[in-house]
Amino acid sequence: MAKVVYTIENDISTDVIYPGRFMATVLPSETPAFAFADDATFNGMLKAKQVPPGSVLVAGENFGCGSSREQAVSTLKGHELLIIARSVARIFMQNAVNLGLNLVVAPGFEAAQGDEVEVRGEEVVNVTTGKKFPIEKLPRARQAIVDAGGLIAYTRKRMAEQASAPAGRG
Numbered sequence: 001m002a003k004v005v006y007t008i009e010n011d012i013s014t015d016v017i018y019p020g021r022f023m024a025t026v027l028p029s030e031t032p033a034f035a036f037a038d039d040a041t042f043n044g045m046l047k048a049k050q051v052p053p054g055s056v057l058v059a060g061e062n063f064g065c066g067s068s069r070e071q072a073v074s075t076l077k078g079h080e081l082l083i084i085a086r087s088v089a090r091i092f093m094q095n096a097v098n099l100g101l102n103l104v105v106a107p108g109f110e111a112a113q114g115d116e117v118e119v120r121g122e123e124v125v126n127v128t129t130g131k132k133f134p135i136e137k138l139p140r141a142r143q144a145i146v147d148a149g150g151l152i153a154y155t156r157k158r159m160a161e162q163a164s165a166p167a168g169r170g
Contacts, residue, residue: 001116001117001118001127002054002055002056002082002116002117002118003052003055003056003114003115003116003117004055004056004057004058004111004112004113004114004115004116004117005045005051005055005056005057005081005113006036006042006056006057006058006113007057007058007059007111007112007113008057008058008059008060008063009059009060010060010061010062010086011060011061011062011065012059012060012062012063012064012065013064013065013066013067014064014065014066014067014068014069014071014072014092015066015067015069016036016038017035017036017064017072017075017076018031018034018035018037018069018071018072018075019034019037019038020067020069022034022037022071023069023071025071026071028074028077028078028099029078031071031074031075031078032046032074032075032078032079033047034071034075035075035076035078035079046079051079051081053079053080053081054080054081054082055079055081055082056081056082056083056084056111056117057076057081057082057083057084058084058085058109058111059083059084059085059086059088060085060086061085061086061087062087062088062089063083063085063086063087063088063089063092064085064088064089064091064092064093064095064096065089065092066089067091068091068095070095070098070099072092072095073092073095073096073098073099073101074099076101077099077100077101077102080102081102082102082103082104082119083096083101083102083103083104084103084104084106084109084111084117084124085103085104085105085106085109086105086106086107086108086109087105087107088103088105093105096146097138097142097145097146097150097151098145098150098151099150099151100145100146100147100148100149100150100151100153101146102146103146104119104124104135105135105136106123106124106133106134106135106136107133107134107136108133109124109126109133110126110129110131110133111126111128111129112128114128115127115128115129116128119135122134122135122137123135
């Protein structure tokens with residue numbers, strides 16, 4: 001089970017997640033310091049490591065809208081947050097897959113800060129309220145990339161598998 005540590009509304013842009021004024025800092029090892037930089041309380045908790053890995057950020061609809069800013073994903077991945085959103089902007093979703101961000105899309109999902117939630121197969125359960133919400137599953141190929149830790153890790157894994165496979169017979 002994971003605890004909800006932050007809830008946000010609909011139409012949260014990548015500029016809210018990772019403000020543009022920090023675009024000079026693009027290394028995935030450095031971007032987490034600027035997650036939700038304009039929310040001093042939450043950003044401070046993240047920087048002070050008061051948010052355990054696997055904690056849940058609950059978002060409304062159209063999460064990650066705006067730009068194609070990949071840093072918005074890397075800043076969240078750097079804190080090992082689980083994102084549960086009602087819907088996600090298309091480009092943000094692709095960046096999340098490419099970087100291996102743990103993201104669940106569950107239309108209608110409801111949870112408050114402090115609620116305990118659990119992802120169970122094809123649903124996410126708000127254990128605190130007892131309510132269950134269906135998940136929009138990723139296609140298998142995209143899920144395999146996320147499970148590998150992102151596109152680079154997935155590609156390395158596939159190349160290693162091919163290199164160790166017996167030569168084909170023609």
